[in-house]
Amino acid sequence: MAGNTFGNLFKLTTFGESHGIAIGGVLDGCPAGLEIDLDAIQKELDRRKPGQSAIVTQRKEPDTVEFYSGIFEGKTTGTPIGFAIHNTNQKSHDYSHIKDSYRPSHADYVYDQKYGFRDYRGGGRSSARETASRVVAGAIAKQMLAGIKINAFVSQVGDLRLEKSYQDLDLTLTESNDVRCPDSDMAAQMETYIKAVRKEGDTIGGIISCVIQNVPVGLGEPVFDKLHAELGKAMLSINAVKGFEYGSGFEGVKMKGSAHNDQYNSDGSTKTNHSGGVQGGISNGMDIYFNVAFKPVATVIQGYETIDKEGNKVQTQGKGRHDPCVVPRAVPIVEAMAALVLADYTLLNRTIQL
């Protein structure tokens, strides 16, 4: 209810504030008998961690996950998997610019209004640091979903947009550059642009695209919990996300039905895939693909005027080491959330037929 749990059968609950003692979570419902590759989990965390390249925040956090339960002799036991990532970067910052004033387009103001007060250190619970816990659970989900391939990548930064269809990209190149864009030329342009934006003390938005291959037919529930509705919620729950579209998306509204409809081949596959791999909320076996829009990071290293708790105007400035563009580090988060959704529906689908 309080919104810190995701999933029903494959269920993740997270806890932790940015600068508290630890963040972490409990993954409940992971089936017993899954061999866990701990290195693969840490590798996903490393894709998300700060300080990994020149175009992300230079904050240092090793983000080492400790597992407390639920794994025995290398395999999941069917009992809850408790884990924690201790915050090593809790040095006594100067938080005076946050403590008593509200940074624009951050959650400071609404937290104070909703809860009466807040843990202001580093954004507290509203920090995207929480997503590290999602990446841990998502990495386990990926291992459970062995055959399914989830490929997220950066397709837009500011105005720089990768116009190619995903079919024309080599998705194995995503990790070959710091931006995580599978087109080297575009990646280079994006990198140069992000550096320029950072130099200005500013930030810029972007889009992550995701393609999911080898999805079995039948995942997703027909009414409120449509597969794409849950994917949409999953993505919109990631910090800074402003939009989600799948298949033909917003462009599809301009099409006529006769052109938009995906005609069947005799094996049940479709000749086109405007549906984006989902029909009536249920996967149809074609590739699932979707776009996720991220706004520019709110923390800019430029002076600005804002208000304090009493509504007085105060002059302030972003401090610390922040991301000029969030999308390179958000790629593994998008994949993790997609994996959590698919894992949940995979288990649920076992209960559908007599």
Added chain:
Amino acid sequence: MAGNTFGNLFKLTTFGESHGIAIGGVLDGCPAGLEIDLDAIQKELDRRKPGQSAIVTQRKEPDTVEFYSGIFEGKTTGTPIGFAIHNTNQKSHDYSHIKDSYRPSHADYVYDQKYGFRDYRGGGRSSARETASRVVAGAIAKQMLAGIKINAFVSQVGDLRLEKSYQDLDLTLTESNDVRCPDSDMAAQMETYIKAVRKEGDTIGGIISCVIQNVPVGLGEPVFDKLHAELGKAMLSINAVKGFEYGSGFEGVKMKGSAHNDQYNSDGSTKTNHSGGVQGGISNGMDIYFNVAFKPVATVIQGYETIDKEGNKVQTQGKGRHDPCVVPRAVPIVEAMAALVLADYTLLNRTIQL
């Protein structure tokens, strides 16, 4: 779990197939003591019902709702509100074109794959007829949310796009035309266009925009159940929806943080509203606004080739009386789903502080 329930505290469960005996639902958790305006509920149903104008399906269904429980002496009792809408239009259609073959971009194929068989009459559970139950519950939610104004309207049909900002529109005009577009000129163009598309036996997509005013600060949960994430899921769960964006949305990715950030006035309101009324997943008291993309209706009255259950090619054609464009009738559905989300968070918000 099986996906027919929406909400946690203000919780709607729906049932019913397009051509079964009745559709309906149970609304649980509606607080006691709410005076129910039954006419207002029926009016919302009338906004959604078939046959209401020249640009929607000419099928006739009175869509009269019967309440079975939970309302006594004109007020909610705090017990579940059970209701049903009997299907009056169950005449013995010829379903042979649906029964054994799969209509492109419909849910026929995936239902058969998922469940082993399906109620093929009129699309069964996958029909948008189910949304009538949502409108009933949403109408009750609206009554509970008295002060909050939820205004959905059609902002795009095909390429015809209303470029004005919602602040420059008179939203009271939405119901003044059949398209439900608050700009009369644009509404006329859209209507002409929809009629032309119908004449071709084709269909066209569109966008519904929604503006929610007078939202109190503090609605929404900070992590997985962010207000906009739940709104997004709610919208994506409506039949034919392909995308959702709020605030600056997909366009916002092109902006820099310094421009995107919403500076505060001394009363906590913001000078701009790129945030779309939500910060960190929690309402900040500014207008909430979002766009919902609808694909063109899949049922086209044109001949096409598809496959039957055995994968054989069959020649077929859409029959019956279908909508050439879904958005005019979907306006009350968008509002209903928004109302359900807000009602749920309104109740939850009572539990947040000591």
Added chain:
Amino acid sequence: MAGNTFGNLFKLTTFGESHGIAIGGVLDGCPAGLEIDLDAIQKELDRRKPGQSAIVTQRKEPDTVEFYSGIFEGKTTGTPIGFAIHNTNQKSHDYSHIKDSYRPSHADYVYDQKYGFRDYRGGGRSSARETASRVVAGAIAKQMLAGIKINAFVSQVGDLRLEKSYQDLDLTLTESNDVRCPDSDMAAQMETYIKAVRKEGDTIGGIISCVIQNVPVGLGEPVFDKLHAELGKAMLSINAVKGFEYGSGFEGVKMKGSAHNDQYNSDGSTKTNHSGGVQGGISNGMDIYFNVAFKPVATVIQGYETIDKEGNKVQTQGKGRHDPCVVPRAVPIVEAMAALVLADYTLLNRTIQL
């Protein structure tokens, strides 16, 4: 949340007041492809219905269930099963003795306090009439659980206690008498006693025992949702229930561990069954057995003093046709709730192992 839903995967939501238009429910998550025996469902309702014998209330209600959805061509479709039982016995009673005063040991007072007002007709939502909806869903659960045998029976009425172990009873005799006690002699004594109590205008309590045979190993979840914990909750949620014990129960507290422990046979079965078929919250394949204590019905046809809404003393008397002893009619309710629990865990168990 508001407590009108039971189960997670095999999930029943009920609605309806005693003297409203209809009671009913939605059963969501029943797997597709189950052939439904409608007669068997009605037969279960008939075991619960008023007026069925000389020792129950003589109120007349046919309790005919109508199914609105989720069943097609005789089989479940995997979509929600909506159903209703219209109340035929809504004649304009004189409710003055209930409307403004609080009957002792009824829910009148607490409903008014909790909700601000109440539907006072026949007890409204607090009436055991609601359990008819449970019997409908339970009957479907029974059909899904084909191999499992759920046998509830009356084992005590007042001081009249069936001392025999269930192994020494012929459980097929339960339906051979009006009391639903599988021992004919004891049944006759109980029947005589109940009639005598009724003649006094009084009521008497009783115990229902339940034996579940052929349960597969592995049902139940190990911590909060132990099989017996959920069974316990299910039983305690039935009107008038005051206690639940399984296996050795309250008597078991007097035993030493060396005597209480159930030693294994080489096939995993146990020589004794103090565990009651459940170990660590999980079924072990042995018979599950438990007892459910029902208090005497609160409505007595004797004059008594009580209070009205203002706290004034009022003299009143039970009216209408009430059960002198609730256990004969509660036997199918106990079975229905047990079936709902087992159906839910049966589905969940499909998700436990990789």
Added chain:
Amino acid sequence: MAGNTFGNLFKLTTFGESHGIAIGGVLDGCPAGLEIDLDAIQKELDRRKPGQSAIVTQRKEPDTVEFYSGIFEGKTTGTPIGFAIHNTNQKSHDYSHIKDSYRPSHADYVYDQKYGFRDYRGGGRSSARETASRVVAGAIAKQMLAGIKINAFVSQVGDLRLEKSYQDLDLTLTESNDVRCPDSDMAAQMETYIKAVRKEGDTIGGIISCVIQNVPVGLGEPVFDKLHAELGKAMLSINAVKGFEYGSGFEGVKMKGSAHNDQYNSDGSTKTNHSGGVQGGISNGMDIYFNVAFKPVATVIQGYETIDKEGNKVQTQGKGRHDPCVVPRAVPIVEAMAALVLADYTLLNRTIQL
């Protein structure tokens, strides 16, 4: 779903195996602004911890809880409270008697059947060690429920039964002896008896009674989630519990309605309290009282024959330091679970009326 979460609005999820790295949990939904008394939490853990007296297991575990999140400047923030208790007693035991064989009346066999394998060390997840996490969350719940007094105490050990009504006991004496029985004479007898049982290498069962005072009217939901049903589930979810009864309980079945009914005083209180403070599933403001039956601990230090995984007979013996009687240490667990139930319903009750 997988059963490691308790509560809806005040929601505890626990993790951890007896001899894993740590046990712990996440408490989500605790309202913001609650001042947390950490010493009081530790004190509750100390009431439950091993080695606290001569009549419990002499195993040494400090059971020190660390909080990771959700508490800031001494108060809850409204975000999830993550906590862990590291297991210090993980020395390399000899588990050969458990690893390959099934201890009678333990969960060894069913875990292997359900999950395919198990963490056999010290009982793994099935160990009552998990309840320490419940005590942590329950202690927070108690602090939230400031005015409500929850008093559990031992009322029976083997045949030794405290016959006095709770009104005739001084419940402040519960902590004055190692048994936690508020009657000194009976406590002394029980203590002597437990020591004798332990000397035999055997164990004995017992009953914990619980009285809850100052409960506001209106807690509990009317149908499936009746207050006593949820309390019953909470208690039955505690290791070794075999039965639950409240108010008149199993004895009440022998009473007639005219005697059992609780007549009202003019202030809404009742002259008697056979209802046990709950009517129609909703608290009525009178004392809530109930009994919880605990079977004798299954681990006996006596030789016995059992089976191994292949069904071969093996001769074995309980090892280690186990409780001869579980009830003294279970008193704080009963209180914790009661507190969790009441906290959940307290929050839910804020949403019931308009």
